[in-house]
Amino acid sequence: MKKVQLITDGACLGNPGPGGWSAILRFEEQKKELWGCEKQTTNNRMELTAAIEGLRALREKCQVEVVTDSEYVLKGITTWIDGWKRKGWMTAAKKPVINQDLWKLLDEQVNRHQATxxxxxxxxxxxxxxxxxxxxxxxxxEQSKS
Structure with missing residues (x-):
């Protein structure tokens, strides 16, 4: 199984506002940069999207080290998500999980790989x-200019 490193980040001009995400995939000596944007979004949504799109770009099951500067993404995927799923995507405060659509997509992508x-x-x-x-x-x- 290939060992890949995925580095991710999200940005938002205003929160909410125009946002961008990026991901860098590293495999051996190869490097691939990915990025995208949304007109009206939040920083957390862009952080999640970066991880989703980076994992989605992998065509086969890999051992992936995902590197993020987002404690929201890190804690969400490593600590909170199992409880959210057990509780029907509700928080401990019995409120719907924010960004649930993206958390579900991230969970789906993570389950395709061996991720740390x-x-x-x-x-x-x-x-x-x-x-x-x-x-x-x-x-x-660039998104804010269009």
Missing amino acids: WTWTKGHASHADNNRCDELATRAAR
């Missing part, structure tokens, strides 16, 4: 995370 999750500090020393931030912000800015 790593948090990195944003805007710090992780070169690929900084590149993702640059791509996501650029995508959000």
